[in-house]
Amino acid sequence: MHNMRRTIPALILVAVIVFCAITIADHVGRFWRVDLTDNSLYTLSDGTKKVVSELNQPISLKLYYARTAALKGPEALRFYNNYYLYIRDLLQEYEKISKGRLRLSVIDPRPDTDDELDAVQYGLEKFSTGSDPFFFGLAIVSEFGQEAVIPFFAPERQGLVEYEISSAIYNAATKTKRKIGIVTPLMVFGTGMSPYMVQMMRMQGKEPQEEWHIISQLKRHYELWPIGPDAKEIEPVDLLIVIHPKDLPPGLLFAIDQYVMKGGKLIVFTDPYCISDPAKQYFEKASNMNKLLEQWGITMVPHSFAADRELGLVVQQSQNAPAKKLLTFLNLKGDSFNRGDVITARLEAVRMLFAGVLQPKEIPGITAEPLLMTTAGGDEIEADPKDMMVYSDPDTIAGRYKESGNPVAVGYKLTGKFKSAFPDGVVIPGKENKEPEKLEGLKESEKETSIVVFSDVDMICDFIAFQDSFFGAASVGDNVNLVLNSLENLSGSSALATARTKEKYSRPFNVLDDIEAEAEKETEKKVAVVKKEIAKYQSELQALGSKVNEDNASLLQSEAIKKRRDLEERLMLAKRDLRELNKDKRIRIETTIATLKMYNMVAAPSIILVIAIVVFFIRSYKRKKYLGVRNEK
Amino acid sequence: MHTIAAVMKRELKAYFSTPVAYVLLFVFLFFASFLTFRGRYFEVRQADLRIFFDMLPMLFIFLAPAIGMRLWSEERKTGTIELLFSMPVTVKQAVIGKYLAAWIFIGVALLLTFPLVITTNYLGNPDNFVIFTGYLGAFLLSGCYLVISIFCSSITSSQVISFIVSVMVCSIFVFADYPSMLNVLQTFLPAAMVEAVENMSFVVHFESIRRGVLEFRDISFYLLFITGWIAATCLMINERREA
Numbered sequence: 120m121h122n123m124r125r126t127i128p129a130l131i132l133v134a135v136i137v138f139c140a141i142t143i144a145d146h147v148g149r150f151w152r153v154d155l156t157d158n159s160l161y162t163l164s165d166g167t168k169k170v171v172s173e174l175n176q177p178i179s180l181k182l183y184y185a186r187t188a189a190l191k192g193p194e195a196l197r198f199y200n201n202y203y204l205y206i207r208d209l210l211q212e213y214e215k216i217s218k219g220r221l222r223l224s225v226i227d228p229r230p231d232t233d234d235e236l237d238a239v240q241y242g243l244e245k246f247s248t249g250s251d252p253f254f255f256g257l258a259i260v261s262e263f264g265q266e267a268v269i270p271f272f273a274p275e276r277q278g279l280v281e282y283e284i285s286s287a288i289y290n291a292a293t294k295t296k297r298k299i300g301i302v303t304p305l306m307v308f309g310t311g312m313s314p315y316m317v318q319m320m321r322m323q324g325k326e327p328q329e330e331w332h333i334i335s336q337l338k339r340h341y342e343l344w345p346i347g348p349d350a351k352e353i354e355p356v357d358l359l360i361v362i363h364p365k366d367l368p369p370g371l372l373f374a375i376d377q378y379v380m381k382g383g384k385l386i387v388f389t390d391p392y393c394i395s396d397p398a399k400q401y402f403e404k405a406s407n408m409n410k411l412l413e414q415w416g417i418t419m420v421p422h423s424f425a426a427d428r429e430l431g432l433v434v435q436q437s438q439n440a441p442a443k444k445l446l447t448f449l450n451l452k453g454d455s456f457n458r459g460d461v462i463t464a465r466l467e468a469v470r471m472l473f474a475g476v477l478q479p480k481e482i483p484g485i486t487a488e489p490l491l492m493t494t495a496g497g498d499e500i501e502a503d504p505k506d507m508m509v510y511s512d513p514d515t516i517a518g519r520y521k522e523s524g525n526p527v528a529v530g531y532k533l534t535g536k537f538k539s540a541f542p543d544g545v546v547i548p549g550k551e552n553k554e555p556e557k558l559e560g561l562k563e564s565e566k567e568t569s570i571v572v573f574s575d576v577d578m579i580c581d582f583i584a585f586q587d588s589f590f591g592a593a594s595v596g597d598n599v600n601l602v603l604n605s606l607e608n609l610s611g612s613s614a615l616a617t618a619r620t621k622e623k624y625s626r627p628f629n630v631l632d633d634i635e636a637e638a639e640k641e642t643e644k645k646v647a648v649v650k651k652e653i654a655k656y657q658s659e660l661q662a663l664g665s666k667v668n669e670d671n672a673s674l675l676q677s678e679a680i681k682k683r684r685d686l687e688e689r690l691m692l693a694k695r696d697l698r699e700l701n702k703d704k705r706i707r708i709e710t711t712i713a714t715l716k717m718y719n720m721v722a723a724p725s726i727i728l729v730i731a732i733v734v735f736f737i738r739s740y741k742r743k744k745y746l747g748v749r750n751e752k
Numbered sequence: 753m754h755t756i757a758a759v760m761k762r763e764l765k766a767y768f769s770t771p772v773a774y775v776l777l778f779v780f781l782f783f784a785s786f787l788t789f790r791g792r793y794f795e796v797r798q799a800d801l802r803i804f805f806d807m808l809p810m811l812f813i814f815l816a817p818a819i820g821m822r823l824w825s826e827e828r829k830t831g832t833i834e835l836l837f838s839m840p841v842t843v844k845q846a847v848i849g850k851y852l853a854a855w856i857f858i859g860v861a862l863l864l865t866f867p868l869v870i871t872t873n874y875l876g877n878p879d880n881f882v883i884f885t886g887y888l889g890a891f892l893l894s895g896c897y898l899v900i901s902i903f904c905s906s907i908t909s910s911q912v913i914s915f916i917v918s919v920m921v922c923s924i925f926v927f928a929d930y931p932s933m934l935n936v937l938q939t940f941l942p943a944a945m946v947e948a949v950e951n952m953s954f955v956v957h958f959e960s961i962r963r964g965v966l967e968f969r970d971i972s973f974y975l976l977f978i979t980g981w982i983a984a985t986c987l988m989i990n991e992r993r994e995a
Contacts, residue, residue, distance in 0.1 A: 126988065133987065148968030157882075204956070629799075715875075
């Protein structure tokens with residue numbers, strides 16, 4: 120007992136020393152680290168370092184995280200707690216490299232406090248997760264009062280988080296947001312109604328048009344200027360985006376042309392089949408800006424889609440329909456990206472739906488480099504406007520698909536001094552009995568500029584580029600990154616274009632993917648053979664039909680019936696073969712998985728048991744031998 | 753050093769002379785694979801061992817106490833503790849030697865999960881550096897569980913009590929960063945203390961090592977934690993010897 124009286128204080132002393140040592144080591148050594156991941160996923164990029172090193176004024180970083188609310192909330196919020204620690208550490212890394220120009224403060228906005236009011240005033244998103252409101256955002260305030268805000272850190276956007284922070288710091292430091300002009304016939308800005316009106320419309324069974332998520336994303340970083348169809352001149356903007364240039368009036372086309380002639384930067388999203396277009400007929404959903412683009416060195420082939428078996432995604436058109444691979448629904452990856460250009464250098468997955476085919480045209484002084492392309496096995500699927508099946512049926516597309524041996528480009532970047540598509544100016548017909556108006560302008564670019572063209576519009580729409588999550592829309596793949604990279608690269612701050620794509624990597628199970636790809640190839644081959652046979656039978660039936668006359672009608676009829684039966688039988692057999700192929704694919708994958716499971720769960724532990732048994736026998740043999748020797752003695 | 757090695761050798765031999773070690777290894781390897789596959793390893797189709805490393809902190813809660821419970825309890829129950837200290841061995845040497853033997857045993861258990869690494873490399877193209885740091889983190893993590901178990905083993909001569917107490921104490925350190933736990937603590941502790949307690953969580957420090965980032969604060973946490981508990985165990989053994 121006497122000893123225990125001595126030991127307990129000693130134990131408490133040890134606990135206190137260890138606790139203090141750990142806390143001190145945590146604070147002192149938080150910046151000593153080695154990032155051993157491929158491509159240093161957890162190290163701040165050079166772009167961020169450049170942005171931070173160029174700061175010329177002190178900037179406050181106010182990280183709002185409702186820690187108390189998170190602790191009181193459901194266990195699921197632990198996920199946010201961990202992400203908060205990651206964000207806090209990342210911001211501390213910013214603080215460390217800024218040499219005192221960035222000052223971080225972490226705030227827990229409790230209800231009914233000034234902190235909560237500030238968070239709301241900065242525009243941070245507020246969620247109710249129980250009794251306390253939940254905040255998790257960042258307010259960046261410069262010494263001159265310029266503010267930039269990240270309203271909410273969604274863990275799904277971790278890949279973009281460094282870019283978002285760097286961009287917000289850049290925006291707060293550069294005083295003004297850059298202006299982006301938007302030309303589009305689509306309702307990308309939504310109907311602009313109040314939440315009340317939206318609710319009212321929904322109650323009446325009408326679905327109000329909401330702002331596209333990509334627009335909301337861009338608004339965080341840029342000032343967006345919608346440009347109407349009657350514009351004859353583009354106001355001075357830092358960059359112009361044209362989305363779905365369908366039936367643009369000549370005045371507006373001329374304005375875009377002249378904007379480029381004055382050295383303006385341009386991004387174009389054009390599409391041979393834009394599913395987001397509200398037009399009723401499928402053949403009315405196309406757009407192109409070939410009048411201008413042809414002159415500048417690129418053409419989008421009308422009525423043609425880029426397809427690729429390797430990149431195609433599986434879709435299910437209705438609830439009960441079987442899932443099929445749609446070869447025109449591309450999931451670009453790996454070598455589909457031009458790794459030499461900062462826009463696409465670090466992308467990993469971009470999805471495009473019914474993208475058009477871009478063909479370069481050699482023009483002296485213009486450099487055209489592809490940014491996005493299919494694999495070498497890609498193909499151009501010609502789609503006659505009257506041929507509805509190509510627009511809706513995955514099997515029809517697969518049937519027409521042939522590996523071309525050359526990649527098909529779906530994104531291009533043009534650089535140089537461009538020539539005007541309106542060298543003689545343009546005549547704009549007068550409205551309401553007014554005289555036609557003739558506009559003239561520059562015939563060649565005043566300075567070198569850049570244009571980026573993508574042959575798909577749906578790639579930036581909500582249903583392709585985003586998915587719903589618990590806290591709102593989360594981006595899917597790198598579609599948003601592609602747009603942001605293009606904007607940053609063209610609008611000047613190329614440093615920011617390298618400040619993104621963190622902790623995003625995809626390391627798929629190639630073995631299982633290969634089994635699936637092989638099986639799909641076999642299936643398609645089989646389908647092609649069956650289709651050929653059907654066509655042959657049908658032509659034979661037609662030939663029989665043409666031979667029919669009064670004398671041989673009954674004879675030929677029975678022959679036709681026999682042929683039809685043959686065909687049905689053949690079709691049944693083919694369907695069975697296809698089922699077998701699918702079954703075979705499934706069995707191969709399941710067998711591989713089962714073998715690996717068995718190997719890991721049973722085989723490896725069993726080796727231990729075998730060793731144990733062997734050791735046991737050796738021991739008992741030795742013991743017997745020892746006892747034997749003793750008995751002999 | 754030589755004495756520590758001798759104690760360590762003796763303990764390692766003792767482990768493998770009974771079927772318990774083999775059963776423990778068998779159970780650990782089986783559950784390590786089973787829980788990884790149950791965690792949708794094949795459905796997620798990502799060539800990494802994230803799921804395996806995610807469930808290790810839970811698995812260690814039971815494995816480490818099972819390995820560490822007998823180290824001192826058994827010596828005290830059978831009275832061999834007196835025999836041990838009649839030899840030229842100090843308490844510190846004995847504690848460190850026994851601890852290292854148990855730690856090496858867990859290390860062997862971890863190494864025997866190599867089929868998972870082979871499977872992942874067969875199926876895809878993983879970042880093997882990240883897998884390596886994951887294993888390094890898992891080894892350090894297991895050291896913390898073990899040192900707690902050895903301390904608990906030193907306070908009682910009953911292996912069952914030692915096991916139960918170890919499981920409870922280890923759980924506290926695993927769940928130290930859980931919101932419900934922090935919520936209780938913040939009702940009577942200041943914010944800085946709550947953060948310090950959160951910083952004591954094994955899982956928080958395992959997180960970045962598991963991702964492939966070696967941080968000084970994580971490594972120092974594990975080493976300081978282990979040193980502190982070994983010192984505490986030495987104090988307890990000294991106290992028991994003198995009692």
